[in-house]
Amino acid sequence: MTDDLGTSPDEVQFRFRDDEPADHGTVTVDACCDQTNAAAVRIEPGDDARTLLPFLDRLALIEVNFPAYGDGRGYSSARILREAGYAGELRAVGDVLIDQLSHMRRCGFDAFAPDARLDEEDAARAFATWENVYQRTVDGRRTIQESRHE
Amino acid sequence: MYQYDQYDQQMVDARVEEFRDQARRRLDGKLTEDQFKPLRLMNGLYLQLHAYMLRVAIPYGTLNSRQMIALGDIADKYDRGYGHFTTRQNLQYNWIKLEDAADILADLAKVEMHAIQTSGNCIRNISSDHFAGAAADELVDPRPYAELLRQWSSFHPEFTYLPRKFKIAVIAAEKDRAAMRLHDIGIQIVEKDGEIGARFYVGGGMGRTPMIAPMIRDFVPLDQLITYSEACLRVYNRYGRRDNKYKARIKILVHELGAEEYTRQVEQEFAHMLEQGVEPPREELERIKPFFADPAFEDGAKNVDRSDPDFALWVDRNTHRHKHDSYVSAVISLKPVGGIPGDATGTQIRIMAKLAEQYSFDELRIMHTQNVVLPHVKIADLHALWTALDAADLGAPNMDSIEDMIACPGLDYCALANARSIPLAQRISEKFDASGKTAKLGELKLKISGCINACGHHHAGHIGILGVDRKGVENYQLSLGGSEAEDTALAKITGPGFTEDGVIDAVEKVTDLYLDVREDGERFLDTYRRIGMAPFKEALYD
Numbered sequence: 001m002t003d004d005l006g007t008s009p010d011e012v013q014f015r016f017r018d019d020e021p022a023d024h025g026t027v028t029v030d031a032c033c034d035q036t037n038a039a040a041v042r043i044e045p046g047d048d049a050r051t052l053l054p055f056l057d058r059l060a061l062i063e064v065n066f067p068a069y070g071d072g073r074g075y076s077s078a079r080i081l082r083e084a085g086y087a088g089e090l091r092a093v094g095d096v097l098i099d100q101l102s103h104m105r106r107c108g109f110d111a112f113a114p115d116a117r118l119d120e121e122d123a124a125r126a127f128a129t130w131e132n133v134y135q136r137t138v139d140g141r142r143t144i145q146e147s148r149h150e
Numbered sequence: 151m152y153q154y155d156q157y158d159q160q161m162v163d164a165r166v167e168e169f170r171d172q173a174r175r176r177l178d179g180k181l182t183e184d185q186f187k188p189l190r191l192m193n194g195l196y197l198q199l200h201a202y203m204l205r206v207a208i209p210y211g212t213l214n215s216r217q218m219i220a221l222g223d224i225a226d227k228y229d230r231g232y233g234h235f236t237t238r239q240n241l242q243y244n245w246i247k248l249e250d251a252a253d254i255l256a257d258l259a260k261v262e263m264h265a266i267q268t269s270g271n272c273i274r275n276i277s278s279d280h281f282a283g284a285a286a287d288e289l290v291d292p293r294p295y296a297e298l299l300r301q302w303s304s305f306h307p308e309f310t311y312l313p314r315k316f317k318i319a320v321i322a323a324e325k326d327r328a329a330m331r332l333h334d335i336g337i338q339i340v341e342k343d344g345e346i347g348a349r350f351y352v353g354g355g356m357g358r359t360p361m362i363a364p365m366i367r368d369f370v371p372l373d374q375l376i377t378y379s380e381a382c383l384r385v386y387n388r389y390g391r392r393d394n395k396y397k398a399r400i401k402i403l404v405h406e407l408g409a410e411e412y413t414r415q416v417e418q419e420f421a422h423m424l425e426q427g428v429e430p431p432r433e434e435l436e437r438i439k440p441f442f443a444d445p446a447f448e449d450g451a452k453n454v455d456r457s458d459p460d461f462a463l464w465v466d467r468n469t470h471r472h473k474h475d476s477y478v479s480a481v482i483s484l485k486p487v488g489g490i491p492g493d494a495t496g497t498q499i500r501i502m503a504k505l506a507e508q509y510s511f512d513e514l515r516i517m518h519t520q521n522v523v524l525p526h527v528k529i530a531d532l533h534a535l536w537t538a539l540d541a542a543d544l545g546a547p548n549m550d551s552i553e554d555m556i557a558c559p560g561l562d563y564c565a566l567a568n569a570r571s572i573p574l575a576q577r578i579s580e581k582f583d584a585s586g587k588t589a590k591l592g593e594l595k596l597k598i599s600g601c602i603n604a605c606g607h608h609h610a611g612h613i614g615i616l617g618v619d620r621k622g623v624e625n626y627q628l629s630l631g632g633s634e635a636e637d638t639a640l641a642k643i644t645g646p647g648f649t650e651d652g653v654i655d656a657v658e659k660v661t662d663l664y665l666d667v668r669e670d671g672e673r674f675l676d677t678y679r680r681i682g683m684a685p686f687k688e689a690l691y692d
Contacts, residue, residue, distance in 0.1 A: 045392075069311070070271070071311065072310065072311025072312060072387055073392075075308045075309075076387050098180075099168075100311075103307035107307050130164060132161065134301045134304055134306075135428070136427060136429075143430065144157040144161075145431055146430075146431060148155070148157070148433075149431045
């Protein structure tokens with residue numbers, strides 16, 4: 001278990017799911033590919049999310065780590081996982097700040113465990129930033145262009 | 151031209167509110183300056199040497215009189231009475247107070263304008279051919295495609311924290327008036343077997359490592375334009391370098407992978423994306439197109455009365471052939487002799503707006519060469535237009551001449567600059583105007599940057615000047631042979647740099663050599679290409 005990150009479950013501040021939160025510690029992407037029983041994994045910015053695609057059925061939690069908010073690779077990782085049909089919890093962890101929440105939500109994240117606790121009111125406002133959206137993503141929202149031509 | 155509907159307006163309003171909230175949290179201490187910086191940048195707000203600078207987006211360089219008047223009013227109300235037109239077809243205010251920023255954004259939103267994504271590591275304002283919809287030589291108007299891309303790239307959730315900034319240009323003529331292949335993505339709308347589609351060039355750029363974008367796909371069907379763009383961006387977002395900001399642009403990724411491997415990865419992602427259904431409905435493009443339909447052109451005079459030589463000169467230099475033979479596109483030069491390239495006063499901005507209303511179907515364009523275009527002017531109205539422009543000090547007859555140089559703000563404003571650009575530009579235009587050589591030299595594109603970030607496009611100048619800091623003293627490197635047009639080329643450095651006086655003499659020496667040896671019809675660039683660097687070096691250093 002040398003690859004086990006040994007993380008206690010992160011403190012999840014926002015969660016948009018009804019199921020019970022997974023309480024497993026996460027393993028690295030490499031470890032996840034080797035262990036047939038790992039149910040929770042953590043993706044780092046340099047990991048290729050697609051290496052997880054064969055294992056999505058057994059995963060209940062995928063954490064995407066943002067060591068620095070300015071590194072946007074995790075947004076692509078999240079969308080790729082959702083596009084492949086992953087339906088488990090997709091949790092943004094690390095340097096997760098107010099102004100990234102709305103975009104993260106659009107890329108398929110449904111749980112957030114920021115390093116530093118966020119102001120609840122500011123966060124609520126941030127999640128509600130976009131009443132309408134231009135792009136089709138994995139959140140299933142109808143786009144502006146679709147509304148124009150329905 | 152394009153008009154917002156309720157949705158577009160709501161998106162911009164939502165952004166203004168979001169920024170107001172961000173500014174409030176910054177003032178409350180909930181956001182550190184480090185955390186606030188990328189947020190204000192994505193709203194066009196830079197901290198420069200002496201003050202904040204606000205960069206306003208002018209999508210594909212097109213705007214109407216009402217918008218132009220608002221820009222002039224903001225210059226007077228919040229700046230020191232000036233606006234500065236940029237090489238990205240945008241407008242910058244150089245003397246902004248942070249506490250006014252949200253109010254300015256609200257003023258802009260009232261006329262369907264904003265400063266969204268004019269900075270930051272995101273997809274920037276889409277640029278295009280400044281003669282789009284007017285030029286005789288275009289296949290179609292490229293702006294509907296640019297507008298489709300504008301919507302897609304605005305607040306894109308996956309591509310807001312890219313490795314580095316990302317610039318897209320769209321053209322639809324063989325003649326390239328937008329430096330298309332010097333963009334992160336350059337799109338040329340083309341026709342193949344009777345069908346319209348998009349040709350993609352990816353990985354061009356200037357900066358400290360200039361590169362010309364290779365073509366990666368010769369034809370993308372129009373109903374896959376957004377999907378293909380998305381694939382290009384996703385590969386970049388995932389694999390663009392993030393370890394070194396000077397190697398983070400997509401040109402480095404394409405260069406390091408090789409165009410073939412990058413293309414392979416894009417095609418793979420594209421195949422996947424096609425299954426995701428990210429393309430907007432085809433009807434959206436059809437909805438956008440009528441906004442760019444031709445105005446009601448009328449037949450009229452095809453020629454001007456040339457009895458006034460000053461007017462005739464301006465017509466020869468500053469007008470461009472229009473697709474309707476009773477019209478031309480008229481270029482308003484923001485390069486008066488000894489002026490600051492691209493600057494206009496609030497009053498001048500409002501005058502240009504009025505003239506557009508009167509003579510150009512209410513429409514204006516910003517050129518990447520920092521000038522303004524009235525795209526559809528009746529030939530019969532040209533004299534009246536010129537008279538009004540001349541009275542407002544906007545009638546300089548120097549388009550594409552050595553006086554029509556691009557210059558970045560340089561050390562007079564910019565926190566990144568190593569040397570001043572503006573005084574050099576002023577002195578060169580004064581010198582060539584006084585000696586009368588400007589006219590003899592004909593088309594000669596001079597471009598000046600005050601540091602290696604190359605905002606003044608010096609790599610693409612027929613003559614380029616780069617200001618560097620040499621042991622605390624401004625020093626200027628000269629380069630020759632660049633082109634931003636369809637014959638895209640990167641300029642080569644002549645040799646050791648010069649002082650400010652020295653580089654002005656050097657420009658004179660290379661242009662004198664050209665005048666001596668040119669053959670019939672050759673531009674400076676053609677002569678350079680024919681005879682090579684050696685004779686120029688000899689003239690400069692022996």
